[in-house]
Amino acid sequence: MADGRDVQWVEVGEGQSGQRVDNFLMARLKGVPRALVYRIVRKGEVRVNKKRVKVDHRLATGDLVRIPPLRVAPREAVKEVSEGLRNLLAGSVLVEGPDWLVINKPAGLAVHGGSGVKIGLIEALRQVREDLDFLELVHRLDRDTSGCLLLAKSRPALLALNDSLKKHQMDKQYLALVGGRWPARRDFVSARLERYELANGERRVRVDPAGKVARTRFAVREAFAGVTLVEAEPITGRTHQIRVHAAHAGHPLLGDDKYGTREGEAQARRLGLSRLFLHAASLTFPEPSSGRPVQIRAPLPEELEAALVRARAALA
Template structure:
């Protein structure tokens, strides 16, 4: 097979050892959607040491990866990072270690592109941080949630941090404003959760006895006339867990367009709240190399602080 002039052969370096082929390509080729990556791998246009591989193939030191020339239509192309987003992300790094970093994720930015989202946080960061050969999410936050988001800058760090997550050695604390007065005696919500799809393909979560075990700890931080500020600590890590558990307890999060209530909508409007009031305020995890505990906090965004000020003044 003759190679075109734009075909690249890239050697795998130490920092890329163990990385999946699809993630390797996402880092190397800017502006390419994941669906296209899967397609060119499936068609055999991507080769490792001249052999066909699957998207989940793990790379070894010295492997030679063939990257074909790609011409993207405007519909396929991942949007380039705007100057505003570039500056926002550059100023959102809370702490950066040798092989990890924690971002104060802005609300409204999805962590991944796809499903109509042209660019997500991880794709944008890979464009902004061209100095990094490896950058992967350790965990996720909902699009409308702000706060601490942990990323790994090397394969060994990702594996170590994922293991810490599985062994429950990573603690996350969120701040949420919920409708009504949360009873101080109710400190845990344990309700099984099941994912399902609406008719339009949108994914939701509901309480269901046949679902997966889920448990969240809630602590009252401040009580207002018609709302409560709570700290929420998910013991398990299910999709939309805090939001669904709070709604199940009869106190949905304010600004929640999926699991909120009419009363909550009116209250949010009266407080000038235009987003989900859910913020990943603190993150604690073992440093992947030394094992020492790392504790990081993300300050509450000014827009949410303003909402609390209004709640305190409400009659």
């Protein structure tokens, strides 16, 4: 697959000012894996104003970026977005502002490619939204989690939203179905989390006193026979935080193939669940340009709603 037979010189616009050169290249080199982008930058094939740069070099308005011709082996290339995925993503935008958008991420789709994933949500969206010169994730969701995902359409918006995230001005509310009866008195789970790898290279998270501080607020929304629907609000933003904290509290999420139990697997089958019951139901953040609060809600996917209907029927 060729991305151009001749060297390209691309001028950096105002919307790309401050962007890292690797992210600038990723947005323009369709089908090129990040590892190859890093390689051509290290080898000096990419130049900014005729000078060699590192991958973390920040661009400025008016910079001229040299992009070499590339040929990508089929096994390396990022997969072209399918028509089905293109239509799914186009119909998943919940709300779009002038410099941001919130998408209702489908479960089973990784937010970015890598580690064997040929195409992630961000790569697919960049193909779908060819009208945008800039598109970056503000935060992430686990591959198996659905719901509100915020993206920035300009560099200034990304910086403003990242700042809001760091200052805890962004609220994320999740809905999760957990095993057992969650005690109403348990408001918070505070347990340090540590990332580690299994022998096969799979990344996991566990509670460890030497890990990073992590805190999640839980609130009971609805109790059923043997399971509870809870609202979860991560105060910190650690990998798999809600899933590991719920399991640590003795109430693993239904459909969780990493931190669940056999009893939870049986409960999931009984309710017709074939996926993780974790959904980013709402997101509140300050609008980048005005600072006004924006709240977006994502409806529960049909499969999760159907599981709740079955759980309610079991009580009748």
